[in-house]
Amino acid sequence: MHYANTYLERPVVGDLENVAQEGTTKVLKCMLNTGSDIYQGACKKRGSTLKEEYKNASGTCYMDPRDMVKLGVKNWDTVLVKTDYGEVVLNAAKSRDAPHEGTIFVCKGPWANTIVSHETYCCSDPTYKGIHATVEKTDRKVLLMADLMRWVYKKYVDEEDDDVVENMESLGERPVYNGRKWEELIDHDI
Amino acid sequence: MTYEPPVTDYDHIVENCTCAFCGCNCDDLDFLVKDGHVVAVRHACRLGASKVMEDMDQRLLVPMVRNEEGVLEEVDWDTALDTAAKYIAESVRPVFYGWSETSTECMKEGVELGEYIGAVLDNQATICHGPSLQAMQNAGYPIQTLGEVKNRADVIAYSGSNAMNSHPRHLARYAAFPRGYFRQRGRFDRTVITMDPKFSDTAKMSDKWIGFEQNGDYGFYNALRAVLKGKKLQSESVSGIPAEDIYELAAEMEAAEFGVLFFGLGLTHTLGKQRNIDIAIKLVQDLNTNSKWGLTPMRGHFNVNGFNIFMAYETGWAFGVDFCRGYGRYMMGETNTIDLLVRKEPDCFMVIAADPGAHFPNGANQHLANIPVIQIDIHWGPSTELADVVLPGSFISVECGGTSYRMDGVPIWMKKAIDKPETCRDDEWIVRELKERVMKLREEPNVADEYVPNEGLACLLDK
Incomplete structure (x- = not known):
């Protein structure tokens, strides 16, 4: 069956003009904004949240190219972003809305959630924008959604034992549950 | 591509x-x-x-309940509904969150269940346009329909909203491009202004971009209001915008025949929160002394406005309505989901057509790991990773009909196009079943004691 295709493995980002091999800054101080963009929205609403596509659409830190040169990162290298509320490993990519030196943008999603502020200041709405953050280069990998949820919230694993959580097998890009296979339940060939 | x-x-x-x-x-x-x-x-x-054209790999098709090993296990509908009803009936402070991606008919069942057992009912407005609703209570709601925008508007202002990314057809269908009755030439008859710290995709196709600095919204709108009232600005620039640009913008906005301000989460998520919207609404009121202006919040989900209108009609409050005392109560910062979760109050959480796993901050979601979570949704999402009972619903407007409210408050009937998967049920049916099962488990409804004014004094007088 021929379906119209709405999949896109990773968002389209511009090429970097200057690529520094060695960064001049180890830890970059910046302002974090979160929100939605069209790639994240399309992937989330289609329901493909376990997939690599969602990881690339939502778990990406959009940076000004000058900031990327300072840190010595290329498109799709990984960076560690830390705030007062947590830390998370994200892909780095050149922002489509540059220049905005000193500001990073992360699409909303489980990755951004770990670093945004839950403070509502009695206004019901958490502060998702304008949070002080630091960015540094890292070798760690960006986790898939299911792995990230397990690593952050530890609801169904032994939360005392960090080693178990760190070294557990990946939950992968398909639902994990006991029962019949999804393929048997419904005929599809996406 | x-x-x-x-x-x-x-x-x-x-x-x-x-x-x-x-x-x-x-x-x-x-x-x-x-x-x-x-x-x-x-x-x-x-x-x-x-x-x-959803992703069928992750479509929820069969009800599931978490087993002792922490793995979801497929069960029949009876077992899943009974497990969920037991969690709700045994809880002291349940929260029913979501409702924005389901029909208004389903909300009707939900509010009955919430009222019966004393739950908190809240929707996605709590993490997006909650401050806007609060500001409307503070300052007013000068709204117009999107049809009026299409036929009349000659100045369109987007503030803190990237419509090209989150509402891609908004410019094409209602705001900038369509040819309207009084705007026969479409885009050429209109001026589009974007106010956003980011040079967003909407800013790129606007006639004017006002890139005020981060958290500078409140200062900038105040300066604009001062200029509109004929005051002179004391400093050379406000929130990073030169004074002469503010004078120019104020003159342009005042000269509009019919202007509309669309505002988004850029205003509600920064530190000013509802005060940003207060000032934006007051700006529209000021503009209306010499011109004609309206405003519309850019609502995210297709029925997020529907829940607010429905709840305001049924209970008197738009969102965050708490029935735990046996009567409805609403208090910003107290009966809202994020505040409740951060204070670790809820002991049962039902998510219906929403995804807190994807959109709540870590500090709030941490509590979901401690309590039973019931999920009614169509896709396996981040919330499913935290859910103890999963009830597969159906897709409103594709597999099931229902009423929804557009961002300007116009109700629209969404018709059914195809049949739902055999093993799924309609959201309305699921919530009604839960309500009936909870009523069987907990026979007494949660109603406040009858109010006797000054009981002690009444006894004395009798003597």
């Missing part, structure tokens, strides 16, 4: 369907159906098309 040939292999077309993505509720979509699946969508934006 590569070129894709158009889809020509389909059985029939279902015309004039409504899009179930954002608050634009575009009601001109055509679904191309083959073998009971939507294989392509005409007229929709990238977001709407991708939502309608």
